[in-house]
Amino acid sequence: MANVVAARRMEKSKEGSVLFALLVAALLPTALSNSEGDSLYALRRSLTDPSNVLQSWDPTLVNPCTWFHVTCDSQNRVIRVDLGNARLSGSLVPELGDLQHLQYLELYKNNLTGHIPSEFGKLKSLVSLDLYHNNFTGSIPRSLGKISNLAFLRLNSNHLTGRIPRELTSITTLKAVDMSNNDLCGTIPVTGSFSHLQAKSFENNPRLNGPELEGFVPYEMSCH
Template identity: 55%
Template sequence: MAFTASEILALCSTIILMAVLVASFAPAVANEEGDILTAFRQGLEVPDGALDTWEPNLVNPCTWTRVTCDDDSNRVVRLDLSDLNLSGRLAPELGKLEQLQYMELARNNIQGPIPSEFGDLTNLISLDLYNNNISGPIPKTLGNLKSLKFLRIDHNRLTGPIPRELAGLPDLVDVDLSSNDLCGTIPTSGAFENIPLRSFDNNPRLKGPETQGPGGDDSSC
């Protein structure tokens, strides 16, 4: 089938327009994610200038230290912020990093709760928040993280029951909730079936394993 000159010209114009739209979309996304990380950074105390490259005037956060982006989409996929002696709180805005796969914030001095907005990080594979000063309950919304494999939030001040929603995570293989102040019973169904009991050590108010089955009610603990 032969194309006329006008049809070829129209096709070429369409291809060029699509390329321009894609090229303009990437900086816009990078700018939005830069704003998210800047909001997080403003709530932190960072010694020794560890995050000096997190400069709001540099639109693309993919150039910032300890931030990794996907080469094709230019979206943030990894935050490596462990061992920086950071103080401050986890920003709910981090839940808007839609392509984030690894959140590494271990061995700092992060305070406050785990935001329920983290349940929007549906591509998250690893959540490492251990050895901080995080308090409050484990959000039930983490049960939305169907890609999650590693949940290590030990050595904090977390309270309340272990959300049964976590038992439905199909890929969860490594859980550590030890050394907190969790209460209720230790779940044994679903994703928790093969999790060793040592992953729940040093929670004085935690009973277990559960004897009431997955429907056990820990809401009053």
């Protein structure tokens, strides 16, 4: 009799474990979406939005996939944020670096200020980063060189300073880069993915000293 009772208890324990595992699996997409919603809502809080384009960004919803200007995949993971030319002002937030499945971040033609967060280097799925025609200052984060899938990097028409990070040359997927109309300095890398870029990608940076010439123009020249 004792063996029967023990066997039944074991069966119930196994059933409970299976049910718990199924429940966790079912809740994972929701938990992920909530986390992504928190990251996007942190962005909303840091922005001024005179046209109310972010009005639908309600943190009380189950996930951000119903928000305007946000696109999700079939698993409710945020893959695209489209806020170009939306009359937004304010600054970006490091929490955006937590959007691990984000492929497109479109924030061009706004009035965004401050630095580009170094946390963007954690956006391992990012294909396109479009921050052009804003008022960003500071340097281009070296961490962007960790975005191994990046194909489009457009940072033109801002107030960026400092050197062009050589780490970017190791991104083999880069197809288009535009850093024109800033205040970058130093020399232009010509190795790796930068070897095929045209001069117009860097024009109107008065303190840039032209392509890097190994052995002639040192990369680590005075540049701030």
